[in-house]
Amino acid sequence: MLHGIFQLPASKSEANRALIIRALSGHDFPIHNLSDANDTQLLNRLLSSKAGAEVSAEDAGTVMRFLTAYYAATGQQLTLTGTPRMCQRPIGVLVDALRKLGAKIEYLGEEGYPPLQMKGFEASGTYQLTVRSDISSQYISALLMIGPLLPQGLELTLKGKISSEPYIRMTLAQMAHFGVQATFEGQKITVPHQQYQAQEFTVESDWSAASYWYSMVALAQEADIFLPALRSNSLQGDSVLPSLMEPFGVQTEFTETGVRLTKSAVQEPIARIDFFACPDLAQTVAALAAGLGVEVEMTGLESLRIKETDRIAALQFELVKLGAELREIAPDVFKVFLPNKPETEPTIHTYEDHRMAMAFAPLALKYPVIIDEPKVVRKSYPRYWDELQKAGFSFVKS
Ligand SMILES: O=C(O)C1=C[C@@H](OP(=O)(O)O)[C@@H](O)[C@H](O)C1
């Protein structure tokens, strides 16, 4: 029986927006429940970097993208780099946009990728920009947050499909919380010149992290667990989990203080799931489908190739060990097939990706699993293994 109250980390997405906005506001106000995730602790430290420093955003996409815009808008001169993987994650769309606004930024390595030399800012008078929105929403969020500080505000026309759109809406909702009004109509976002107001902010628990508990409930024989500080009126797009996980046999009940998860019947066949708006849930669902022995079709996975690792390739390598296969059956339509039996004690490689570790660990409810480099979870959920231990998982530590 999986039973108990389990602590989630606070959302690193909400926390990192609140930190950037506080720094841009010129005020000091409390941010409650700031995430203990490395991505957040790191951003908090780097917001007070000294001129001329070499600053590393490590493996944190939001830190890299949000700080590029923040350092540009505040005219800071320093070098911004990251892990070798971060230097393979594209940033050209954001740099091009910032340059048009007046930022002086040079590439120190390959054109379009970190590391970046930030060389100051001189407003160009341009405030209307067209930016691609089909690669990463983080470029758009980064630009939006500096928008109210620009002399004429900012008018963004989004070009192409809008990837990870709920994260853009989260940015606008948090800007509104701090007194900045913007409009988002069709493909156009307008942010007039304004001042951020001081305001307390409480970060909600992280729905992406909750997905691993949904997976555990689905895989357990019996389950009744409680996850505190999740809300139904969340700013996070990953709060689609209650409906997304219902077919996998997880029942969600909202209370005043969080959610209770219990088991219900698995509904087969499970409809095709689109992850374009919630890419961080894809690994959870792929591993869960393999563990439950249900085939599922997955779409909207384009952005997975440029995250902490190439997540499609990582899933394809590791699912085989569970007897499953992730195959592209049509352009951008993937399907989890179940042709074989799982290995007796699969060792899951994590490719420096926290979500590979967290998504595959719940399989231990079915058979022994070894997770390689388990410390990767520090990026978003440092206490993950402690909470699993509380839930009754036993670990062999090497
Ligand atoms: O803005 C954010 O906080 C995030 C946006 C998403 O990235 P993309 O917009 O690159 O898909 C998501 O995958 C990431 O974990 C956090």
Ligand SMILES: C=C(OP(=O)(O)O)C(=O)O
């Ligand atoms: C993609 C992620 O993070 P980021 O892009 O901020 O590194 C993630 O946490 O799954």
